[in-house]
Amino acid sequence: MSIPMLQLRGVSKRFGGIQALQNIDLVGQAGEVHGLIGPNGAGKSTLIGCITGVNRIDGGEIRLRGDRIEQLPVHRRARLGVARTFQKIRLAQQLTVFENVAAGLCAKRFATASGWRGVLAPLSSRAIAEPVEDALVATGIADLADEKVASLPYGKRHFVELARNLVAEPDVILLDEPATGLTDDEREHLSMLVRQMAERGTLVILVEHDLNLVGRLCDTVTVIEYGRRIFNGTPAEAQDDEAVVRAYLGSAKLAKEAQA
Amino acid sequence: MSETSAWILRALFVAVLATLPFLVNGYWLNMAILALIYSLVVYSITVLTGFTGLLSFGQAGFVGLGGYTYGVLSVKGVDPAAAAAWGLLVPTVAGFLLGLPAARLRGHYLAIGTLGFGVLVGQMLNNMVDVTRGPMGLLGIKSFGFDRVTWFYFVLALAVGLCAALEYLDRRTFLGVVLKSVKYDEISASASGIGVFAVKLLAFSASAFLAGSCGVLLAAYMRFLTPDLFISAESFRYLMMSVVGGVGSASGAIISSLILTAVPEALRAFGETNVRLLVYGLMVLFVLWFLPGGIGGLIDRLMTPVRRRITPRPRVAEPAPQPTSLPGRAS
Known part of the structure; x- marks a missing residue:
């Protein structure tokens, strides 16, 4: 096996x-x-x-x-x-959904030593925006991308956390x-x-x-x-x-x- | 306020500042130069506290290290450019070294730890008489050979350029998200693969670099230093500038350092009494009451947030959830 x-x-x-x-x-x-x-x-x-x-x-x-x-x-x-969600949701409340999900990319981007080289990349660059948008679409929260997490109902926050995990594959x-x-x-x-x-x-x-x-x-x-x-x-x-x-x-x- | 009108306002702000040398006398131009130099140390708080969420009560220590490194080397005959490079390097290294223990501290402990560092540097500058001449002051510092108007445009370009760079970093780049993730929730940040300790070290070093650059410019511009320019009370003054400007807003930082430098001077009209300080203090309190987010918070409120429109790309077009059609894996 x-x-x-x-x-x-x-x-x-x-x-x-x-x-x-x-x-x-x-x-x-x-x-x-x-x-x-x-x-x-x-x-x-x-x-x-x-x-x-x-x-x-x-x-x-x-x-x-x-x-x-x-x-x-x-x-x-x-x-x-290894990705996880939390029983008591942990997200950056004052950041937007997009930013929270983008943070999830760190697991992938910093996985190699050269990951620091891309840190100044704009959020709108393809390497960042595409996977984030895919994750937002998959979790059904694409229309909330620019909302602050603090303004979301509880259920939606679960999906933000999921998207944040998914984006790191x-x-x-x-x-x-x-x-x-x-x-x-x-x-x-x-x-x-x-x-x-x-x-x-x-x-x-x-x-x-x-x-x-x-x-x-x-x-x-x-x-x-x-x-x-x-x-x-x-x-x-x-x-x-x-x-x-x-x-x-x-x-x-x-x-x-x-x-x- | 739309994106276009925001750009017009920014251009107007810089344009008004750029005409200052034609509008005001030497005394006020001097004040404007100092205010713009001080905006660099307020930026150092923007990076450390505003972006990364680490509170420092010892920023004056880094300013002092930068200023005195430049000053002492310059008096000893080192070329100003080389002295400035050392003046940037020494506080940056000190920031990194302070970060090693401080990045493990939180909240009050971090505040007290950094306060300790500030006091230590202040005392050191005062007592290392052989090197710094202590309370007698350091005289004979060489400068860059600018006249006052050149100095003004030099620091204006620096302050505005850094402001733009920091705003860009904060709002538009991946690094901005990384820093703010650490600020808002360290546990979920590390679960997302962010090395929280490394990020904090980076923030400490970058912040010390900015504060050190403020010190270098102060030394080169004033060409005279005393240790009491870098005592802990100064750290709190910078912190106050940062809070009034809105911690985390570089635009707020530059506006607030201009206002908070100009107002006490303007209030000298009251004469050299404490009424001046009373009015000043009340003014700061009122700002905090009515603008809890500071000047930067006000700017943010006036801006219409950018909305993106996300359309699923073909290769990821996934079916909308259709609960009823899901094959249940009944147990």
């Missing part, structure tokens, strides 16, 4: 007295949509932080295309093709609850984008509470609880797994079954 796009082996992270993650394994292939689910506080966002480099891991290893990356700082991992994209606060139409648009990314060979790691969406989109899911991996398999298998049902699908379902 070929080298996986992303491979986590025995990843552990401790915050003071709290073992946030313990011995997590995860394998993601190019073109896969990999769901990462678990109850609140299970460690999903911590794990995203470990993969992107915000959190330094205490044990284990993280490999991107076979190369270890766990010691690299955030921006170096981004340049290697990442190999791995980590979406931290991207569907929160979206309308049904926006949710469908998001699903379509996720599929398109996967078709292009990107590994999409999707942290999401909407299990319906996870079920429809994901090829594989990893379930974590209290910082431990309790399940890895297809979404269909997850629904039948007792540990998963108990941990995540919650007491409501068990109660319903007990009633029946």
Whole structure:
């Protein structure tokens, strides 16, 4: 089997007295949509932080295309093709949508040492405007290009963050609850984008509470609880797994079954 | 205000300034030259604080390093051009070195750290009597051999040219976006592949270079330096000019350094009493009350923002989202 796009082996992270993650394994292939689910506080966002480099891991290893990356700082991992969105959206509020998305190009432009040479390029130059406009069109926010992010409704900001990620053509994209606060139409648009990314060979790691969406989109899911991996398999298998049902699908379902 | 009328206003502003030597006496021309030289240090704050979001209370330190490097070398007989080159290099290197620790600091800590640097340079200039002659002042600095009117046009061209370059950098270039991304959100900036530390180092060095150039010009123009030209109170004066101009707006910076240099002089009509400072202080307060974005914020509000029209290019023409037609991958 070929080298996986992303491979986590025995990843552990401790915050003071709290073992946030313990011995997590995860394998993601190019073109896969990999769901990462678990109850609140299970460690999903911590794990995203470990993969992107915000959190330094205490044990284990993280490999991107076979190369270890766990010691690299955030921006170096981004340049290697790891992109992410944030659970609590992080954008430059006072900058326009266009400028925010253009910033996403840094991951690609600074990936080589000569990247600094192009920094004085005008924003209107083809090398910048074309990919940015493509990303804006793909995410359906082309008409908002010159709006300040601060003036956008919450749902649209998700798409700005997505466009900012897409423009860098990442190999791995980590979406931290991207569907929160979206309308049904926006949710469908998001699903379509996720599929398109996967078709292009990107590994999409999707942290999401909407299990319906996870079920429809994901090829594989990893379930974590209290910082431990309790399940890895297809979404269909997850629904039948007792540990998963108990941990995540919650007491409501068990109660319903007990009633029946 | 459309793009065309904005260009007309800019041209008018420069034209009015260019006629100053014919309109005012030597005293006021002198003031205008100093104001334009000071606009360079205000630009240094535009780059550091306005673009990159790093607050410095020690800019006078860089101005002092630039001024005294030029001054001391020039007194020792070094050619003015070479002395000026050193006067630019020394503060730039100092800015880089200060950036190494300072770029890791944030908020109040950064402010206090840079304040410390400013005080350090001020004290150094005062106490290194063998080199700087300390409080006795440095006399006999050689200049570029310009007369006053030439000086005026020289610094006018420099100030206006830098203003245009910075506005362009800020609004039109990729680097502007990189700097502002760091200013508004470091975490998402680094997640987008921006080396935040490197960007901050660059900002510190560039800012120190601009402040140093202000020092070199001050030394060459005045041909006399004392350490109290570079004490911390000066750093705060520059910061005030920057805030009134709108931090981050180079156009605001040049206008504000002209106004804030001219007004205290004009207020000398009140006599040499503190009434002058009172009026001055109140004026600054009023600007901040009614123009929180400073002069630059006012300019921005008057400008009609440029709207681009994005049409999908053929090769990326992707179908509009059609939720109903999507094949569900039902589980």
